[in-house]
Amino acid sequence: MKLLSLTNRYYLASILPILLVGGFLAYIILRGIINHEFNEKLFAEKKQFIHEWHTYKNLRETLYLNVGDKIEVKAVEYDPEIGSILSDTIMYDSFEKKELPYRLLKFSHKFDDRFYLVTITKSMLPTEDLIQGVGQIILILIAGLVLSLGFVSRAISKKIWTPFNNTIFSLKNYQIATPANINFDKTTIDEFKELNRVLIHMIDKSRKDYVSLKEFTENASHEIQTPLAIIKSKAELLLQNGNLDQENLEDVGKIYEAANRLSRLKQGLTMLAKMDNNQFEEVEPIEVAELITSSLENYEELIAMKEISLTKTYNSSPTLVLNNTLAYVLVTNLINNAIKHNLKQGSINIILNNDELIIENPGQPLSDDPENYFNRFKKGSAQSDSSGLGLALIKKICDIYDMRISYTVNEAKHRIAIQF
Amino acid sequence: MNILIVEDEHDLAESIIKYLSQEGYHCEWANSFREASEKIHLHTYDCILVDINLPDGSGIKVIERLKRVKSESGIIIISARDSVEDKIIGLEIGADDYLTKPFHLSELNARVKSLIRRRNFDGNNEILFKEITILPQERLVTIHGEPIKLTKKEYDLLLYFVSNPNRVITKESIAEHLWGDHMDMADSFDFIYAHLKNLRKKILEKKGGDYIQTIYGVGYKFTRF
Numbered sequence: 001m002k003l004l005s006l007t008n009r010y011y012l013a014s015i016l017p018i019l020l021v022g023g024f025l026a027y028i029i030l031r032g033i034i035n036h037e038f039n040e041k042l043f044a045e046k047k048q049f050i051h052e053w054h055t056y057k058n059l060r061e062t063l064y065l066n067v068g069d070k071i072e073v074k075a076v077e078y079d080p081e082i083g084s085i086l087s088d089t090i091m092y093d094s095f096e097k098k099e100l101p102y103r104l105l106k107f108s109h110k111f112d113d114r115f116y117l118v119t120i121t122k123s124m125l126p127t128e129d130l131i132q133g134v135g136q137i138i139l140i141l142i143a144g145l146v147l148s149l150g151f152v153s154r155a156i157s158k159k160i161w162t163p164f165n166n167t168i169f170s171l172k173n174y175q176i177a178t179p180a181n182i183n184f185d186k187t188t189i190d191e192f193k194e195l196n197r198v199l200i201h202m203i204d205k206s207r208k209d210y211v212s213l214k215e216f217t218e219n220a221s222h223e224i225q226t227p228l229a230i231i232k233s234k235a236e237l238l239l240q241n242g243n244l245d246q247e248n249l250e251d252v253g254k255i256y257e258a259a260n261r262l263s264r265l266k267q268g269l270t271m272l273a274k275m276d277n278n279q280f281e282e283v284e285p286i287e288v289a290e291l292i293t294s295s296l297e298n299y300e301e302l303i304a305m306k307e308i309s310l311t312k313t314y315n316s317s318p319t320l321v322l323n324n325t326l327a328y329v330l331v332t333n334l335i336n337n338a339i340k341h342n343l344k345q346g347s348i349n350i351i352l353n354n355d356e357l358i359i360e361n362p363g364q365p366l367s368d369d370p371e372n373y374f375n376r377f378k379k380g381s382a383q384s385d386s387s388g389l390g391l392a393l394i395k396k397i398c399d400i401y402d403m404r405i406s407y408t409v410n411e412a413k414h415r416i417a418i419q420f
Numbered sequence: 421m422n423i424l425i426v427e428d429e430h431d432l433a434e435s436i437i438k439y440l441s442q443e444g445y446h447c448e449w450a451n452s453f454r455e456a457s458e459k460i461h462l463h464t465y466d467c468i469l470v471d472i473n474l475p476d477g478s479g480i481k482v483i484e485r486l487k488r489v490k491s492e493s494g495i496i497i498i499s500a501r502d503s504v505e506d507k508i509i510g511l512e513i514g515a516d517d518y519l520t521k522p523f524h525l526s527e528l529n530a531r532v533k534s535l536i537r538r539r540n541f542d543g544n545n546e547i548l549f550k551e552i553t554i555l556p557q558e559r560l561v562t563i564h565g566e567p568i569k570l571t572k573k574e575y576d577l578l579l580y581f582v583s584n585p586n587r588v589i590t591k592e593s594i595a596e597h598l599w600g601d602h603m604d605m606a607d608s609f610d611f612i613y614a615h616l617k618n619l620r621k622k623i624l625e626k627k628g629g630d631y632i633q634t635i636y637g638v639g640y641k642f643t644r645f
Contacts, residue, residue: 225521237435237438253635263522305611
């Protein structure tokens, strides 16, 4: 959810009850005022009526008057002893032709020793209309407020969040491996200034960590070289020693073997480090089909021995501009991978289209998400002769040339696809 | 045969000297650029092994000096740098071969032998091993004078064995010798076995001796008995 819609939602949630309570209070207060006015009017009418009744004789014969307000005069035998009674009632209105609320004022009056009971009835219809009107006004106010709030906050947020969006944009394009510094747009908002400051600090720190880690990997893999060469050569010399019995010979053989494995591992790591340092900048056009065919020659014997059936389908003959070494490493690692993790009497299916290279082979199901195997040292099995760098190298090379690589396993069918 | 080893790492130099001495070479060691410069002016060597990274200068300069005095010595660079560019630079200034550290001593030995052979006889020499004769120029092998037909890999394998007679040759070094370092180790061992079986059969068919001895868990040995 966007921050804007969230804040709007909160605004709305807090404004609505205020408006509702306010509306309700306005209704109560208004009704109180109107009621009060109504009663005052009724009492004023009572006064006026008594005055007029006393003054104009001909009025005295009129016992019933219906001119908006109904006035009914009834002569009674005895004193009802009523001061003034106010009450609400519902009566049929012959003009509006429906039942309507009325308020009536009842009082008794003595005139010429006779007692009269007078009832003044007043229609409450205007009150109802007024209250309805007030309700409508409140509703219109709510709608107007909400709409303008939405518009205003949208406009404000667009302006206010610009530096934030710029920062996000810069971060998205930032790559720690590239030496270029990151720049954020200047902003006057303190919070964003702080954000940019913290980000730059953090990036500087991660850059430093990254560089020192890279240097460590490079130095370690370089420095490992000499002791490794010594171990290897001493082990090889020991093997020539005729006094060793079979058991010792095998032990030395194992030392030798382990040193070799370490040396291959080092080669892989050096390769990756060099790629990180962009040391493979020289490029040349390379025909992919030709590269695959010539690389496969090295594996002919192996493929034959493992009884793997190889199918090559070149639907197209794309030429890519790549570094020679990297292209070779990419293709040989792909082939190596397909052979190594194949089944006995399995198959390899190489499909080359204009914009993609697909290599399929049957194999053991994976215990993990195939994409994870692009990480260094992620091995499918405890096969000790596997360096765990093959797919990492493949992935790295694809990254360098912005090629999309995907690794999927479908019912024991492994499929690596590279889109160039 | 005199060999100069220019290598600052004492233990490694010692291993190389031991291995090559057993082959009958006379080895000398220089542990710095200065010492190497002195030695190449005082003596002549059939082969010089040069490490590029020396504490007081580059091995490249040693090679340049050798070329300036029109030295006839064969030059093999032994370097920790494994990039194609480094190899090209090394070979361009006149080195004959380039071996990346860490290497197999048997591989180094085979390269030294091949280099000396090429230098001394312009490649027209024969390699004799009892009844087996190898003519490297023609890539031809005869047994009791009769030529046998070998595949490229079988030929390389035989030459590698003959260059390292009576040595325990590890399967790793054979694999790298035959396929370079891009081949998967575990797979290549099976191959070596298959190729050896064929090679042995072909030699035996021509009444040659069975010289290939398996050292279980380690590799093979080509023995003269």
